[in-house]
Amino acid sequence: xxxxxxxxxxENGFVFxxxxxxxxxxxxxxxxxxxxxxxGKSEEEMKTLLLDLYDIDETTCEKDLYDFLKVLKQHNLLDx
Amino acid sequence: xNRIPITIAVTGLNNTDNPxxxxxxxxxxxxxxxxxxxxxxxxxxxxxxGLYMDDMADVVYTLPYPSMGHEMLLSRxxxxxxxxxxxxxxxxxxxxxLTFIKLAGRLSxxxxxxxxxxxxxxxxxxxxxxxDFARQFGIAVPKSDAVTGIGELMQVLAxxxxxxxVKGRFYEAYVAHTADQAQQYFYRxxxxxxFPIIVQQFIRGQEFNVTALGDGKGRLIGAVPMRKTxxxxxxxxxxxxxxxxxxxxxxxxxxxxxxRWGGGLELxxxxxxxxxxxxxxxxxxxxxxWVYLATACGQNHPEALVRLALGQTVEPFTDYNVxxxxxxxxxxxxxxxxxxxxxATTGEVTIRPEALA
Numbered sequence: 001x002x003x004x005x006x007x008x009x010x011e012n013g014f015v016f017x018x019x020x021x022x023x024x025x026x027x028x029x030x031x032x033x034x035x036x037x038x039x040g041k042s043e044e045e046m047k048t049l050l051l052d053l054y055d056i057d058e059t060t061c062e063k064d065l066y067d068f069l070k071v072l073k074q075h076n077l078l079d080x
Numbered sequence: 081x082n083r084i085p086i087t088i089a090v091t092g093l094n095n096t097d098n099p100x101x102x103x104x105x106x107x108x109x110x111x112x113x114x115x116x117x118x119x120x121x122x123x124x125x126x127x128x129x130g131l132y133m134d135d136m137a138d139v140v141y142t143l144p145y146p147s148m149g150h151e152m153l154l155s156r157x158x159x160x161x162x163x164x165x166x167x168x169x170x171x172x173x174x175x176x177x178l179t180f181i182k183l184a185g186r187l188s189x190x191x192x193x194x195x196x197x198x199x200x201x202x203x204x205x206x207x208x209x210x211x212d213f214a215r216q217f218g219i220a221v222p223k224s225d226a227v228t229g230i231g232e233l234m235q236v237l238a239x240x241x242x243x244x245x246v247k248g249r250f251y252e253a254y255v256a257h258t259a260d261q262a263q264q265y266f267y268r269x270x271x272x273x274x275f276p277i278i279v280q281q282f283i284r285g286q287e288f289n290v291t292a293l294g295d296g297k298g299r300l301i302g303a304v305p306m307r308k309t310x311x312x313x314x315x316x317x318x319x320x321x322x323x324x325x326x327x328x329x330x331x332x333x334x335x336x337x338x339x340r341w342g343g344g345l346e347l348x349x350x351x352x353x354x355x356x357x358x359x360x361x362x363x364x365x366x367x368x369x370w371v372y373l374a375t376a377c378g379q380n381h382p383e384a385l386v387r388l389a390l391g392q393t394v395e396p397f398t399d400y401n402v403x404x405x406x407x408x409x410x411x412x413x414x415x416x417x418x419x420x421x422x423x424a425t426t427g428e429v430t431i432r433p434e435a436l437a
Contacts, residue, residue, distance in 0.1 A: 006324055018402045020286060021307035021321040 001069070002079045003037040017077060024075065029054075033068060037078070043069070083116040087164055088386065089192075091122040092172030093130025093137065097410070098316055101172040101344075103130045104372035106137065108382040111375060115386060118434070120164050124173075126424050132415045134431060139164065142427040146179045154183055161190055168193045168389050170382065172366050174250070178202060195296065195343045195389040197365055204339075205363040207247060208276045214360060217338040219331070221360050222283050222350075226276035233266050234259070236279045245280040248273035255282060283359050285352040288325070289317070291367060291374050292332040293381045295388050296342025302381050302397035303332040304374040309405070320370055321405040322377045327351070327358050335363065344371065344381060370406060377401045 003009075006019035013031040015024040026034060029050075036046050043065065050061050072078050088109060092100030102121070109117045121130060121137030124145055131140045141160050144152040160166065169192055171180040180187075181202055184194050196202075204213045208226035213219075222245075225236045237244070237259050246262050247253040248269035256262035266277050292303040305328040308317035332347055344367035350359050367381065374381050377400040387394045422429040 016403060018324040020325075021309060021323040 001037065001043070002040055003034060004077055004079050007034075007077050009034045009038070015077070017075070020076060022075060024077075030068060033065070034072075037072075083112070083114060085116045085118070086167050086386070087118040087120060089120040089122050089160065089164070089166050089169040090137070090172065091124075091143070091170070091176060093121050093123050093128040093140070094125070095129040095133075097312060098314060099369040099408075100128075101367045101369045101371055103133065103136055104369060104375075105170055105172060105367060105382045106130070107372050108375040108380050109386065110135075112380065112383040112386075114383060118164075120160065120166060121431075122160075122169075123423075126420060129413070131423060131429070131431075132413050132419060136431075138432040138434070139430045140423065140428065142423060146176045150179055150183060153179055154186060157183075157187070157192070158190070161192060166192045168386060170194075170385065171196070174364065174366065177365055193389040195385050197296075197339075197342055197345075201339050201341060202365050205365065207249060207278050207362065210360070210362070213363075217334065219334060219338075219360050220357060222281040224278055224280045226278055227266075228275040228277075230263065230266065233262065233277070233279065237262055240279065240281070243282040245278075245282050247278040247280060249276060249278070253280075283350045283352050284354070285350045285359075287361075288323070288328055288349045288351060289320075289368065289370070290328050290332045290347040290349065291371050291381065292336060292345050292347065293384055293388075294336035294339075294341035294343065294345065295394065296340060298337050298340045300333045300336040300396060301384050301388065301394055302374065302379040302400075303329050303336075304377050304379055304400050305329060305332075306370060306373060310407070317370060319405065319407040320373065322373060322400060322402055324402040327356075331358055331360065335360070344385060373404060373406045374400070376406070377404045 006017055008016045009031055013026040015026055047061055047065055090102050090106055092102030094100040095103045106119050119137045121140035122143050123131055123140055124143055130136055143156055171177055181196050181199050184196055210221055211224045214221040227233045227236055243255045243257045245253050246256050246265035250273050252269055254265040256265055269277055288305055288307050290303050290305045293301040295301050305323050305325050306320045307323050308320045310319035312318050346364040346368040348362040350361055371381055379397040379400050384394050419429055
């Protein structure tokens, strides 16, 4: 799973998909995950990074990450 | 670089909520690095907004409606040409294009150039012939049937899966979810636009548009794809963004190469959500009203059209700025009555005197 090449993410979390003209706004955590996806990180690696960064239990972390990735897929932002 | 002085006549100054392409074409020509343009605006109505814009046309003349016949139009163009010494005409209305195509030879003999599709190209991409057009060139289009009676409609509907798109011959389209709805639209559209009515397979997906330019010899000179990001209640794009999608550009390339299209065109396309397949919905045989976005993205198609029409060698554009967007706005121009009075009584008005232009 990787961010599509056509997707650009600015420093302030503005997301632009050049192949469809869609734009979105991501919060700092979302923007961070988008960066990790761009780097090709796996779900497991991203989960570990989130657990290191935030005071959150593993189940909640997994669920939130899964939900976010699902939204990204729905909006055609990921190569799967 | 010294810019070459040139006089170009442009129609479609109807910059209304359903705008013609004339003003964006003129705006692009005014930004040309090759030409110092004198613009002769041609209008059918005294209240076409472009006529009241001070920095677009230098002079404006009225034209007789195409329905009044070729000879009327030609004699008016002869009169205008005697006064303005036109080098080129860029017609921008669907309804007038066939007339200009038919007159192209006689205009050429007068020394007025055009770059237009042939009559055969123009007619082959009509809505009721799009399926044959696409089959001929291996282009995917939604399944379409042209019907001329209610019996034929019911027969087509019996073989269709709902929803279907019911389209008028020239304009307007509705999505029908039942046979009753389809019948209502059939009557409404046939009363307004005549026959045939087109019943088209509904494709669930994202719509895109491409503005493009063909040189008439099988080369695509430029193409910029766009997605409408704000659509008016009439279905017109009020805002849009230039996007990057090779499959859309490939479609434009196929159409222009296969047909050897000459002049501007707009492709209306839909990309199916479930498959990513691109279907051609419509070909408009002239620049779209959003053609200035292409100019702003680095591809000045109207300027390139003029260069092609003059016989210059034009290298195809290879790039454009993705992510440039346009947003239309409305603005009340307040003008003196004199301009309206002048055009209404004499059919011509000078906006920018030649010495000052």
